[in-house]
Amino acid sequence: MSVTVYVPNDSAAIGVGANATAQAISRIAAERGIDLRLIRNGSRGLFWLEPFVEVVTDEGRIGYGPVEAQDVPSLFDAGFLKGGAHRLRLGPPESIPYLARQERLTFSRVGIIDPLSIADYEAHGGGRSLRAALRAQPADLVEEITKSGLRGRGGAAFPAGIKWKTVLQARADQKFVVCNADEGDSGTFSDRMILEGDPFVLIEGMVIAGLAVGATEGYIYLRSEYPHALGILTAALRNAEAAGYLGTNLMGSDRRFHLHIRRGAGAYICGEETAMLESLEGKRGMVRPKPPIPALSGLWGRPTVIHNVMTLATVPWIVDHGSAKYAEFGAGRSRGTLPFQLAGNIRRGGLVEMAFGVTLRELLYDFGGGSASGRPIRAVQVGGPLGAYLPESRFDTPLDYEAFAAAGGMVGHGGIVAFDDTVDMARMARYAMEFCAIESCGKCTPCRIGSTRGVEVIDRVIEGRQRTENLALLRDLCDTLSNASLCAMGGLTPAPVLSALNHFPEDFQRPPAPAPAGRASRTIRRH
């Protein structure tokens, strides 16, 4: 009888040695004449336990972690293939509190299945939604998504149903579904985990979106910083096509949907939907003024549904379980769940999918276990590089779009980056300006020039030169950026800057220090 062992093929797991662990397991099994089937799954998202190895035993799956290659011989000696005792034994994964407490809907299969096996996907409920969608009326699909309350997970949280309805009602010779897999926000990795751990759910979601709005062509715009995800996604597209999830006769019907992958080229602004469309068309990633909205005039001027990976990957769950079931989760106008990402200086970093309404404190301490350094958590940035820095006094705010905004934050794509008390918030404010200078598309003067000015002004503050005047100047600059920017890149850069200034003013009054190296001028894009 062969034994089945799982070792993640997730890039973060590989980054701490999963490939070496997998090789060691195969090698020792061969040496000992053991018939072993090694499956490379996605990650469960408990990253401090990676490489997280699972064995299928009579009592179900048993996890061990973190398993480095050097631990493998002792695992065999301890009889881990039968779930034997070992200092790295963690028991059934689902009983680990971090996972047990979660509400995994979008991530229901990640870490469990072989990401490239259609059979495994279907054995775990995959494919049912597409079959149902092929029998459904487009308007009913749109209605179902509308009733679920699903809002865009890429940052703006716009209701998905309204977008779908607009595209469905638009008349055109061709419509498109575009998946935004640019995942540019630092502190986020949920899109990557789906791409590497359950790519078929994204593909299925895109095809359903296509059936709902009448689009037969789809594009996935994937950031170039994710080469491993690209490899898995490319293979997944091939397998999906072979299994009738894509192509000219979807599941034997006369409906069709073709899907293409395009690689980004290292520009944060191309995560903004209109810049992404420009990039897909082969141009510079310059933001387009709206209107026209992409739902009416998007890719090559055609009606286009653009969604984040999470939004699309949640669609199959909703179609399968019903909108009412999905809408049971959540708080206020934020329905369903969000895969939060715990990152930075945090002891137990990872993916935590929970219904909206969970608090930052629960995520940081109950799940995250406090800082990795053991020092107090002093500041947290939520929602990527354009999100505000929050001090401890805001940690009890529930994470739903409206409540969090009322507390001065932005849920965004659900990335949560923790900093301990060694952080210098003046330097974080400087970095926010620097990032804007590096990544600005260059269309608006305040964003292009003002951000570089912002770096210089903060440098003078750090150096202790005319602090009062320069801090006033910084606030003026932030005003201009908020008011005179075409998109949220320039418009929201003031959020991290001003929150740092307002919540941590003492960091702008430290003893004068040399400003950090003048990277802004070194790394800024050559226009």
Added chain:
Amino acid sequence: MEPRPPASTSQATPGTRETLATIDAVIETHRSLPGALLPMLHGIQDRLGHIPGGAVPRIAEALNLSQAEVHGVLSFYHDFRNEPPGRHSLRLCRAEACQAMGCDALETHLHQRHGLSFHGTSTDGSVTLEPVYCLGNCALAPSVLIDGEVRGRVTAEKLDRWIGELKADRGGNP
């Protein structure tokens, strides 16, 4: 993984027959794609390690664009380069989660110990260092990408070891 070119191609200077043949082959396989320019540029850089100046007029002609338009796109995106890089690529994440775990100290270490600064190549031509803004490895920060593979929980000692290995390895990217 991205395709590795044969060693001989990597020595080719812009304009050599081999380089131009590679460029033309990439252009040919991509020219009918909608929005072909980015895939084309990626294709050339995957094979040659950079976009030689000689590629621009050929791409422009194939896509019916002006050379200025091609250059405009080329220069907009951080990924594309005009100069050949070192044999190996080291990208250090500078974004917030990695800052929270000390990537700035790693940057300083790379500079002081290995003479590497962003956008620079080591004097022996083995390693090019570049900044990157998030690798999706933020729960295991700080992170680097070495020849397309993520490594997490990076320390100065680990960097020293990896750079030693890269310098000893004669193969690698063009």
